[in-house]
Amino acid sequence: MTILTEWRDGDVSRVPYRVYADPDIHAREQQRIFRGPVWHFLCLEAEIPDAGDYKTVDVGDTPVIVVRAAGGGVNALVNRCAHKGALICFAVRGNVRELTCVYHNWTYDLAGNLTGVAFRRGVGDDGGMEPGFDLAEHGLERLRVAVRRGLIFGTLSAETPELDAYLGRAMLAAMDRVLIKPLRVLGYHSQILPNNWKLYMENTKDSYHASLLHVFHNTFGVVRFTMGGGIRLSGNGWHHLSFTERAADGGESAGAESVRSLKQRYRLADPGLMEHRRELGDRITNAIQTVFPTLVIQQILNALAVRQLVPRGPDKSELLWTVLGFADDDEEITALRLRTNNLVGPAGYVSMEDGCIGGFIQRATAGDPGARSFMRMGGRGMPPESRSRVTEAAVRGFWKAWRELMEA
Amino acid sequence: MTILTEWRDGDVSRVPYRVYADPDIHAREQQRIFRGPVWHFLCLEAEIPDAGDYKTVDVGDTPVIVVRAAGGGVNALVNRCAHKGALICFAVRGNVRELTCVYHNWTYDLAGNLTGVAFRRGVGDDGGMEPGFDLAEHGLERLRVAVRRGLIFGTLSAETPELDAYLGRAMLAAMDRVLIKPLRVLGYHSQILPNNWKLYMENTKDSYHASLLHVFHNTFGVVRFTMGGGIRLSGNGWHHLSFTERAADGGESAGAESVRSLKQRYRLADPGLMEHRRELGDRITNAIQTVFPTLVIQQILNALAVRQLVPRGPDKSELLWTVLGFADDDEEITALRLRTNNLVGPAGYVSMEDGCIGGFIQRATAGDPGARSFMRMGGRGMPPESRSRVTEAAVRGFWKAWRELMEA
Amino acid sequence: MTILTEWRDGDVSRVPYRVYADPDIHAREQQRIFRGPVWHFLCLEAEIPDAGDYKTVDVGDTPVIVVRAAGGGVNALVNRCAHKGALICFAVRGNVRELTCVYHNWTYDLAGNLTGVAFRRGVGDDGGMEPGFDLAEHGLERLRVAVRRGLIFGTLSAETPELDAYLGRAMLAAMDRVLIKPLRVLGYHSQILPNNWKLYMENTKDSYHASLLHVFHNTFGVVRFTMGGGIRLSGNGWHHLSFTERAADGGESAGAESVRSLKQRYRLADPGLMEHRRELGDRITNAIQTVFPTLVIQQILNALAVRQLVPRGPDKSELLWTVLGFADDDEEITALRLRTNNLVGPAGYVSMEDGCIGGFIQRATAGDPGARSFMRMGGRGMPPESRSRVTEAAVRGFWKAWRELMEA
Amino acid sequence: MSGGGPMARIAHLHAAYVHAIDDDRLEDWPGFFTEAGRYRILTRENHRLGLPLAVMRCDGAGMLRDRVTALRTANIYAPHCYRHMTAAAQLVETGGSAHRVRSNFTVIRIMETGEMTVFACGEYRDRIVETDTGLRFAERLAICDSRRVDTLLVVPI
Amino acid sequence: MSGGGPMARIAHLHAAYVHAIDDDRLEDWPGFFTEAGRYRILTRENHRLGLPLAVMRCDGAGMLRDRVTALRTANIYAPHCYRHMTAAAQLVETGGSAHRVRSNFTVIRIMETGEMTVFACGEYRDRIVETDTGLRFAERLAICDSRRVDTLLVVPI
Amino acid sequence: MSGGGPMARIAHLHAAYVHAIDDDRLEDWPGFFTEAGRYRILTRENHRLGLPLAVMRCDGAGMLRDRVTALRTANIYAPHCYRHMTAAAQLVETGGSAHRVRSNFTVIRIMETGEMTVFACGEYRDRIVETDTGLRFAERLAICDSRRVDTLLVVPI
Ligand code: FES
Numbered sequence A, B, C: 001m002t003i004l005t006e007w008r009d010g011d012v013s014r015v016p017y018r019v020y021a022d023p024d025i026h027a028r029e030q031q032r033i034f035r036g037p038v039w040h041f042l043c044l045e046a047e048i049p050d051a052g053d054y055k056t057v058d059v060g061d062t063p064v065i066v067v068r069a070a071g072g073g074v075n076a077l078v079n080r081c082a083h084k085g086a087l088i089c090f091a092v093r094g095n096v097r098e099l100t101c102v103y104h105n106w107t108y109d110l111a112g113n114l115t116g117v118a119f120r121r122g123v124g125d126d127g128g129m130e131p132g133f134d135l136a137e138h139g140l141e142r143l144r145v146a147v148r149r150g151l152i153f154g155t156l157s158a159e160t161p162e163l164d165a166y167l168g169r170a171m172l173a174a175m176d177r178v179l180i181k182p183l184r185v186l187g188y189h190s191q192i193l194p195n196n197w198k199l200y201m202e203n204t205k206d207s208y209h210a211s212l213l214h215v216f217h218n219t220f221g222v223v224r225f226t227m228g229g230g231i232r233l234s235g236n237g238w239h240h241l242s243f244t245e246r247a248a249d250g251g252e253s254a255g256a257e258s259v260r261s262l263k264q265r266y267r268l269a270d271p272g273l274m275e276h277r278r279e280l281g282d283r284i285t286n287a288i289q290t291v292f293p294t295l296v297i298q299q300i301l302n303a304l305a306v307r308q309l310v311p312r313g314p315d316k317s318e319l320l321w322t323v324l325g326f327a328d329d330d331e332e333i334t335a336l337r338l339r340t341n342n343l344v345g346p347a348g349y350v351s352m353e354d355g356c357i358g359g360f361i362q363r364a365t366a367g368d369p370g371a372r373s374f375m376r377m378g379g380r381g382m383p384p385e386s387r388s389r390v391t392e393a394a395v396r397g398f399w400k401a402w403r404e405l406m407e408a
Numbered sequence D, E, F: 001m002s003g004g005g006p007m008a009r010i011a012h013l014h015a016a017y018v019h020a021i022d023d024d025r026l027e028d029w030p031g032f033f034t035e036a037g038r039y040r041i042l043t044r045e046n047h048r049l050g051l052p053l054a055v056m057r058c059d060g061a062g063m064l065r066d067r068v069t070a071l072r073t074a075n076i077y078a079p080h081c082y083r084h085m086t087a088a089a090q091l092v093e094t095g096g097s098a099h100r101v102r103s104n105f106t107v108i109r110i111m112e113t114g115e116m117t118v119f120a121c122g123e124y125r126d127r128i129v130e131t132d133t134g135l136r137f138a139e140r141l142a143i144c145d146s147r148r149v150d151t152l153l154v155v156p157i
C-alpha cells in the first residue's frame, strides 16, 4: 500500500492527504481498525431498558444489533443472517422476543444462537438441510461487549484488551467525571459530514482550533475562556481529553484565547443562552473527550452528549449525536440543557463550523494526494498532559494509533 | 482475480459476499457474461410490428437497437456509431427508415451497414475520408438474433449455441406452455433495485423463500398453496422453472407452505383480487421461469409478464417488466389481468418484498466481503427435477453458470 | 497503464473508449496534464480590477485563488492552507486584504507568503511551534502567471514554456483578433456535462460536426454558411482555430454546408436574432479557438465568450462560460450581444447539442472500453492550415497533445 | 374557505388527503373516496402509449381497504414515510356536484435512517363529487412522470 | 374563482402556464404572453451581480414562437419532460390592470428512461396585465437559484 | 381573497416568511414572530419518540435576533441560499384571534457554486395570532422528516 511505504517511519506530524480519499485505504481501515482491536461505542443502556429492546447501529461498514437479553445483559450481534446474509433487523429500534430473518425465517435467540431453520427437515420426504447440518455452527457473529457508566461498547476482534485497559486511567477518570448518574436521552441528531471520518476526529482532538474557528464566543464576549484548562492523553496517546476551567473567583481573566477579543462588537440579546449550573463538582465548563477511533463524550456547560462517527465511504461520514441529561433531572435543568444545546449539534453556535471545515479540507486536498499537512504546534510529541490547549498533541496521538493499526 | 482463487473449486453452495460489490468482478461480468456466450431477452416482436419500428434496450452495459427490417425480420445492433461512438437512437422507441447518427450524419441501413458518410469525398478538392476508406468495414456491431414465441433474443458472442440448445428441452416446454398465443403488451414497469443484479436472480430462482418472505397469502388465507408443484432445471442447471399446481379437485389441501397459516387473521375485503381463469390447459397457478442470465418469464394466476434485469453498477440494477396478455383477449380477461397485477410489479402484494430484500443483503454484507452464504437447502446438488420447492437447487445452478463463465 | 501499452505508437486517429471512463487515467491526467506543463485560463483581469479582489477557480482538481496584488499585479495561489490543507477562500469572489485561513488563523499575504501563525510562540511558557519553524518555508503553493489581452493564465509546472511560445504565432494572432479592447463581463453560465472532459474538447475542435449536428441554421435558413473559412492549428497541433467568413459581397453563396439546406422549411418569426454588426475588422462571422487543454475563445456573430472546462470526475465535467462585451460598448451593441447570446450557452440554438452529445458517447461506449473511434476525415495528419472545415485534423491534434503528456 | 367557488373546499380535501398519508394515518385513506371510488397509480409512459397497466389499482372501498390491511399486516419493507408537495390545482370542468380537477404532486420518501429521495412526481387527475359527508374522490389518478419505482411502492401516493 | 382579489385569477394563470409546459403543449406557451411580452431565464448569480446575461431571452411573440419552432424542428436532445411545482405566490404591487407578482418554483426534469432530477428552482417575477382575453404576462422572469444548467436547457421553465 | 376566512391572510404570512428567508433578508425574520414567539426546528424522530431536543430553539425575540446576529457576524460556512416550497396549508383550529395551521415544506439548498440539494422537508405547525400589526407566529415548529442534517444548519427554515 503506497501510503505505508512512502510515509516516513513514525512521523505523525505530517500526513499525506491521500489518507482522506483513497478507496484502498478506506477498505483497509474497515479491516484493520473497525473490525480490529478497538472498542466502539454502540449505544446507551438507557436506550434498551427492557428485555428484547434493541437498537441497530453501524460499526464502520458492519451493521450491528444491540439487544437487551432476558437476563438483563446486553448482547451485540452482527446484523447479518447466517443463511444468505440478509439484515435481520432493519428498523432503528424495536422490541423482539427472538430474531427472525424475514427472508427464510431462520430464527435466532437474543444471544445470536440459531434456534430454527424453516423446513430444516424438508417437506414430506423431500428437501431439507443436508445431513450433518448443525444449528450451533450457524449463529450470528457476536461482538464482545463491555459496559461502563451506562455506555455500551463492542468489539469485533478477539485481540482487543479489556475496556479499562483500553481506555487507561486518565480516560476512565474523565468519563466517570461526566457520567455521574443514570442517563436520560433528550434526543438525537444525525449530521452528514462531507468529508473523510478522520478529518472530524482530528478536528475534535484539535484543541488548537477551538477559539480560532469558532468565533462566536469572542464575537459576543459572552465567555472569555480563562487560562484554566488543558489536555490529557491516554498513555498510548490514542485517546484524549481537552477541558476549560473557570477561574476560581468565577470571574474572567485574560488568557490565550482572548487574542481575538477585539472582534467583540456584539452582545447577546438573550444572555440566558450561556447560563451554566455547576453539577459535576468542579469548575470545568467544557470537556471534550475522544475514545479512539470514533467516540466523543461532550460536556459544554450543561449540554452533555455522546457522539459516534460512522464512515460512509472515503469522502463522507455520519455523526450521530445522542444528547443527554440525567435520569433525575428536574424540569428546570432540562430546560436549561435544551437551551444550551443551541451551542452544539448541527446548528450549534460553537460547533456548526466543525460540520463544514472537514469538507473544506476534503475539497482542497483532492487535487494533490501526495501533499502533506504540518502539525507541529507544541512540537512533534504527545505528552500525557499539557497545560496549554495550544497544541496538536492529541491529533498526533490519533495518527499514532492509526499507524499502529494500519501498519500492523 | 481474488474471487476466483479464494473460492474452492466447484462449490456453488457458499458464495463470498464480495461478488455483490467488487467493481472488478462487475467489469469482468460485463465481458464474460453480458458480452459472452449467453442469450439475452431483448424485447417482444409485438413491440416492433412494422418495418422500421425500433426499441432501444440494454444488454448489460451495451446499448442495443432492436429494429424490424423491411423484409419483416428483426435486427439487433449495438447502438454506437462506428465513427466516434455516439448513441444512434436515444429514444426508447420509434420508427425510422434508416439509422442516422446525429453527430456527423453517418447513415446506416436497418441491418447496420454503413451507407453514407457525410462529406466522404470532402468539399471541392479538400478534405474527405482517407483513400481506401471502405463503408463495408464500418458498420454497426450486430448481434445474432433468435426469436421464439414472440420473444426476441440476442447475443454478442459468436460462441453462443443456438437458442434451442441453449435453453434445453425442459425450458423450451416451460416457455411454450405460457406463451401459447400472439402477445399483447398491457404495460411496463421499471423498478430500481438497490442491489447487485445477482441478488435478484438468486431471489427469483429461490423457491425456498416464496411462502416465507411473501406472507400475503398466509395472512389473508386467500390461497393455501397446495402440495402440487415443483422445480425443473435445465440440463446444465443454468435455467429453472418453479411452479405450483392446484389440487385436482380444485380444493385446498394442507401442505408444506401452510406452516405459517396460523398467521391468517385477515380476510380480503374484495376477494376478486385472487380470481383465476384457467387458460393454459393445466392446473398450474404459478410458474416462474428464469433464463440465464437475466430473464424471468412469469405466470401468476392470469398475470403474465417477462422481466429483464439490467445491472446498473455493482450495487444497483433495474428490473424492466413487460406485462402481457394475449392479442385475442376480450375485455373481461383484460380486466382480470389488470386486477391480478396488483399481486406483482413494484407494488405487488407478493412481489414487492423482492424489491427490498436484495438491498438488505447488499447493506448487511458490505462490511465483510470475505464472509459467505450457506445455501444447502436440498443438499449441494442441482437435480433436474424436485418435487419440493423447499430447495436451493436452482440458486446453486445459477452459481454454477456464473462460475463456468467467469472462470473460463 | 493499459491504455499506453495497447494503443499503437503515435496513432491519434483511433482512440480506445476507455480513455473516457477509466479512473486511473483520470488520476494520471490530473498529474500529467492539469498539474503538468500547460497553461490554464484562470479568469479575466476585468473580474478582479482592484487590489485584494479575488476569484476562486479550479485547475483540474486543484482549487486556486486568483488575486489582484496591491501593486496591480496578479497572483495565483493554490487554495490550500499550508497547515492542515483547508480551503482559504470558499466564496466564488470577494475582496480581502490578506488571506486568512478560518481553521487556525494562519495568515498569508496576497503573494501567498505566510505572515502569521496564531499562537506561534505558544501561550505563556507553553506550546507554540517547534523551534526552527520558518514562516518562509510554509507559504501557499504559487502558480506562474501570464496575462494576455486581459486573460489571466496560470500553470503549476515549472517546465511550461512561456505563454507566447506555448500558444505559437497563429494562436496569438487569433486571440488578438477577437480581444481587441478592454473587456466587460456580461454574465456567466455554468453547464454540467454528463461526460468526460475530453469529449467536450474534441467536440469543440471538431469542425466537421458544426453544420451537421446543429441543424438550426439549415432549418431556418437564416445563414447559409459560405465557403469562406478554414482551420488553423498551432505548430505542434495542440491548439486550433476554426472560422467562417462571409463572402466579400456580403451575400450568401452555396457551399459545403448547404448540403442539408433542403431541410429548410421554417423562417424565424423574429430574424433580429441573426443580426450581425461587424466590429473586428474582417468578414469573419464565427471563430472558435481552443487552447489546450481546456480553454475555448468564442466569437459567434457579436456573441463573445471564453469557456473554461473543469473535469468533475471521469464521467462529468463543468463548462464555465464567461460572456463578454467590450468595456466601451454602447447600449445598442450590448442589447445586440445579449440577443445573439440566444445562439450560445446551455440553451443556445447552435450550442445546446454540444451539451448532450458527449453524454451520448459516454453512455454508448461504457460497455466496450476496448472499442475505438475512427477519426480519419481529412486523413490522419494535422496540417497547420486547412481551407475546409470538413476535417478532424484539430481533434487529432488534441490527441497528439494528450499522448505527449500522458506518455511522458 | 367561505362559500365562493369549490376551489377552497377542494384545496381542503387535497390537503387533508396528503396529511393523512404523510402522518401515517393510512386507515383514513379509503375514507377520502366514495364507496365505488377508483384509485390508480399510473406511469406517464403507459398512459401516453394507451396501455392500461397500473402500478396500483383499486376499484372500490374493499380494494382500498385491502391495500391498507396488507401493508400493515403482511408486506415487508424498510420503515419510511412520505412528504407530499402539491401545486397548481386547477378546476378543469365542473358540473353541479362533480368536479374534474388536476394538480401537480411531488412525493419525497424519507427512510427512517434519514435518506431523502424524490420518490415520485406527476399529476393527479381527480373526479371529485359532493356527498352527504363532503367532497370525496370518485376517481383519483396519480400519473407518475417517471416510469421508475425505486425499490418498491407500498404506501399510496 | 369568484370576483374577489386578483389572486385567484393569477393562480389560474400560473397553473395553466405550468400545465401547458408539463403537458408538452409548448405551442400554447407564447399565448400566455402579451404580443410584446418578455421572457427571461436568469441565474441568481448574474442577477445579483447586476449582469444582464440571460440563459434564455425572448422579447416579443416572435422570439417566443421561434423558441418553440426550433425545439420542435431543429434542436437535438434526449427526450424528457418537466414537472413544475409552484408555491408562495404573492402580490407585490397591483395597480388597476397590472400586477406585480412573485412566486417560487421547482422544476423536476424526467428523462424518458426515468431519471428524475431537480433541474431548477428559483423565483418567478411577473408583470401580469389584464387583456381582452384575460390575464397575460407582460414580463416573466424565471430567476434560477443555481448557476448550473445540467446538460442543456431547451424547454422553457 | 377578500375578507373571507383567514386562510388568504395566512397564505400571505406564509409566503412573506419564506420570501424573506430566500431573499436573504434574515434581519426581517424575527419580525414574523410575536415578542414571546417560539421557533423550533425538530426532527420527526425526536418528535415521535417524545424527546424534546431541537436542532434550533428560540424562545422569544432576543433568541431569534441572536441567531441572525451570530450567522451574520460569527459563524463560518460556505455561501448558500435556500428555496422554500410550501404546500397543503390547512387550518386545524381557529378561535377568534388565534389559529392553528399546518402546512408542508421542502427546502432546497443552493450552494454558491451551484449544487442543489433537497436539504429538508417536513411540516410546519403554527400557532398564529392577530396582532396590531397583522398576523404573527406565536409558535412555529418546523418538524423535519429526516433526522439528518447535511453539513450544518445555519439559516432558519
Ligand atoms: S437469508 Fe436469512 S433466512 Fe435466508
Ligand code: FES
Pocket (backbone or CB within 6 Å): B081, B082, B083, B084, B085, B086, B101, B102, B103, B104, B105, B106
Ligand atoms: S459519431 Fe456518429 S457520425 Fe460521428
Ligand code: FES
Pocket (backbone or CB within 6 Å): C081, C082, C083, C084, C085, C086, C101, C102, C103, C104, C105, C106
Ligand atoms: S488549516 Fe489553515 S490554519 Fe490550520
Ligand SMILES: [Fe+3]
Pocket (backbone or CB within 6 Å): A203, A209, A210, A213, A214, A350, A351, A354
Ligand atoms: Fe470545533
Ligand SMILES: [Fe+3]
Pocket (backbone or CB within 6 Å): B203, B209, B210, B213, B214, B350, B351, B354
Ligand atoms: Fe419473491
Ligand SMILES: [Fe+3]
Pocket (backbone or CB within 6 Å): C203, C209, C210, C213, C214, C350, C351, C354
Ligand atoms: Fe458544436
